[in-house]
Amino acid sequence: MSVVSLSRLVMPSLATLASAYLVAMVVIGAQPVQRQLVKFEAKGVLQIEPQEVQRITLGRGGRQVVLARSGEGGWALEPGGAVELVVATHLDTAVKMLHRSPPVREIASEDLSGVDTRPFGLEEPVIVAALSGPGGHVLTVRFGALNPEGFLQYMRIDGDPRVYLMSRFIGAEWTAALEGVKAR
Numbered sequence: 001m002s003v004v005s006l007s008r009l010v011m012p013s014l015a016t017l018a019s020a021y022l023v024a025m026v027v028i029g030a031q032p033v034q035r036q037l038v039k040f041e042a043k044g045v046l047q048i049e050p051q052e053v054q055r056i057t058l059g060r061g062g063r064q065v066v067l068a069r070s071g072e073g074g075w076a077l078e079p080g081g082a083v084e085l086v087v088a089t090h091l092d093t094a095v096k097m098l099h100r101s102p103p104v105r106e107i108a109s110e111d112l113s114g115v116d117t118r119p120f121g122l123e124e125p126v127i128v129a130a131l132s133g134p135g136g137h138v139l140t141v142r143f144g145a146l147n148p149e150g151f152l153q154y155m156r157i158d159g160d161p162r163v164y165l166m167s168r169f170i171g172a173e174w175t176a177a178l179e180g181v182k183a184r
Contacts, residue, residue: 042099042100043100043101043102044097044098044099044100044101044102045098045102045103045139045141045157045164046095046098046099046131046138046139047099047138047139048099048133048138049099050092050095050096050098050099052133052134053069053095053131053132053133053138054068054069054132054133054134055067055068055069055078055131055132056068056075056091056095056129056130056131056132057128057129057130057132058127058128058129058174058177058178058181059127059128059129059130060125060126060127060128060178065077065178065181066078067083067091067181074088075087075088075091077181083180083181084180086180087177087180087181090173090174090176090177090180091173091177093173094129094170094173094174094177095131097167097169097170097173098131098139098141098170101166101167101170103155103164103165103166104152104165104166104167105152105164105165106162106163106164106165107162107163107164107165108161108162109161109162112161112163117163119145120144120145120154120163121144121145121154122142122144122154122155122156122163125142125143125144125156126143126144126145126153126171126175127142127143127171127174127175127178128140128141128142128143129141129143129174139157139158140157140158141155141156141157141158142155142156142157142158143155143166143170143171143174143175144156146168147165150168151167151168152165152166152167152168153165153166153167153168153170153171154166155170155171
């Protein structure tokens, strides 16, 4: 056999073998694992899924506004009345942030004994949000003052002796929602 006829047999055989290997990898091979990606895990203070929140009571000072989830993911005032899309967006964002965003820091009640907590602004909170789900009341949060650096905001959960430091953007979403309702 000559070299030319040997290469005529070897090259098609190698191509067939390579194709068979690729087909076998597609059929029985596992999908590549993206190890650099981290699986999302909600670590916020709201334990139920955001879409399960059916009713929100927002308050500041002596004023309270009650909002209920309506039809297609929107919100409506109770006892009746529509809210603007921008207000509904702020509400949805605020609920999602409470569910997904963990506190930056938790200050235990033992660490607060003997400390003047008035600068935290929790006695007269900037905003109070009470959330209810299908089973009734779920959570009430009180947002106080910003921390001295202005990046975080003090927050307390009713029935919990700890004080939390949360991203200021969470309280800002609740505040924007309430102010959007006030403007009507």
